[in-house]
Ligand SMILES: NC(=O)c1ccc[n+]([C@@H]2O[C@H](COP(=O)([O-])OP(=O)(O)OC[C@H]3O[C@@H](n4cnc5c(N)ncnc54)[C@H](O)[C@@H]3O)[C@@H](O)[C@H]2O)c1
């Protein structure tokens with residue numbers, strides 16, 4: 274176990290919010306030696322790092338990506354594992370990298386025993402990863418969405434032109450000793466209509482290239498912006514118009530429940546007789562038996578396929594063996610350049626995720642740009658602490674079901690992404706009362722599973738929106754509190770916090786205003802306002818060897834009621850808390866771990 278020392282001053286941003294996105298690969302033990310300096314505390318922290326994380330690379334990955342992984346992790350390249358071997362190995366791995374050939378099923382996540390923190394897909398399509406299971410297990414899934422786009426588009430164009438000119442069939446014919454010039458007369462592309470189905474990264478690059486070949490290009494994509502299509506001279510049209518007017522159809526949508534077998538008997542029957550189809554997307558978007566029927570009837574003149582419902586397809590597949598079909602074994606992304614790019618893209622994302630950073634290519638977690646993350650960082654800490662504090666104020670026996678979060682900000686809703694804050698409030702609310710580890714990936718799922726309803730509300734403040742937020746309030750409804758002051762006038766537990774000098778501060782408990790730095794732990798004490806209380810409580814804590822970082826007293830009215838807030842470095846023993854509770858003027862007391 275490696276260990277080293279470093280120094281954290283209170284002005285540095287907290288490490289913990291970063292580490293808490295994912296499971297604690299790193300255990301951080303902080304020992305505060307209370308060296309007071311002119312600036313305040315200097316904290317010497319000893320960080321014990323567990324041995325290097327282990328990354329299982331289950332399919333061939335480019336060398337540059339492997340090198341990058343090795344700088345941070347132990348890398349186990351085990352290609353061609355069967356499902357059982359993968360499930361057996363996975364409990365020893367912190368990350369898994371796959372391409373399209375490995376099925377990352379629910380069982381893989383279950384058998385990882387909670388150790389697997391990130392699955393990296395070295396490519397685009399994540400239909401081979403059970404995303405729901407990953408999310409439920411708090412496992413981040415990242416992909417490499419950009420590095421193979423051009424390779425896939427070029428392969429699409431290669432198949433389109435090869436199909437139109439019977440290249441594969443003619444090649445096989447001549448190699449078998451024949452010379453069949455009249456049999457392999459092709460069709461021209463120029464002036465023909467190509468329908469690009471799915472106008473995303475690959476689809477739009479195919480469209481651009483097809484325009485260069487003189488084709489008339491239309492596209493169907495219910496989610497693509499029309500101006501992006503117009504910018505390259507492509508009209509976005511309905512599904513029916515696309516398939517019924519095209520001479521060539523090229524498929525570029527993801528495989529989802531909505532796109533599964535969307536090319537079937539019915540859609541083939543709407544196509545122009547003699548249409549030609551290219552598929553470099555996913556085999557499952559085509560009903561393959563229906564395609565064989567359409568080829569046999571001549572509705573579809575030719576098909577060029579890089580992908581299949583089952584990969585590899587069976588040796589006697591009618592589709593693969595059809596004389597009007599050209600096939601390649603899922604080669605769309607297989608260029609030297611694309612594979613190096615994909616390997617680097619996925620390795621960077623996996624290493625970043627293992628370091629606890631949010632990945633820009635996360636598939637099952639919100640993605641936030643680095644600048645926004647940095648701005649939100651202190652509010653992330655504040656959010657988790659408010660959730661943690663609020664739930665500890667709930668009296669035993671009352672179940673937490675309804676939580677309202679209010680964000681007060683001068684920024685409009687479009688300028689303030691609260692998903693990260695909500696996830697951290699959820700983490701704070703759930704972790705102290707369960708054994709579940711919550712991170713950004715599984716926060717919403719875990720809340721839903723526990724029947725915890727979190728609603729969010731905005732208060733739009735006037736003034737300059739320089740700070741993302743003025744304050745955050747967390748309210749828990751329909752519960753009793755173990756500290757009566759924490760109940761608001763409307764009957765909910767309410768806590769409110771702000772960020773001051775990038776540090777979280779508790780500014781309200783119930784309707785009672787306080788101003789307390791949210792570091793260490795807190796003792797809240799409601800008492801009769803009378804002289805000597807600070808001394809009595811302070812000396813009990815001193816006798817019990819509990820170090821006090823601050824004490825503040827707020828009064829409802831002189832000589833009536835007061836609330837004392839005491840910051841402590843160590844958890845006081847039950848006896849110490851009991852002794853404080855037994856001071857005659859003390860009416861209630863609660864210890865809260867932040
Ligand atoms: N053969 C290969 O080796 C290879 C290589 C790269 C990508 N791919 C596959 O190609 C496909 C596209 O990849 P990409 O990087 O362009 O992804 P992308 O996410 O950039 O684009 C997909 C597009 O499909 C659209 N879409 C979603 N549902 C649709 C529907 N019902 N009808 C029409 N369009 C729909 C989306 O709006 C999006 O614009 C994916 O399936 C990917 O796995 C294959």
Ligand SMILES: O=C(O)[C@H](O)COP(=O)(O)O
Nearest residue numbers: 372373395396397398606
């Ligand atoms: O979705 C993808 O990125 C492609 O289908 C490539 O898959 P591969 O990594 O298995 O080549």
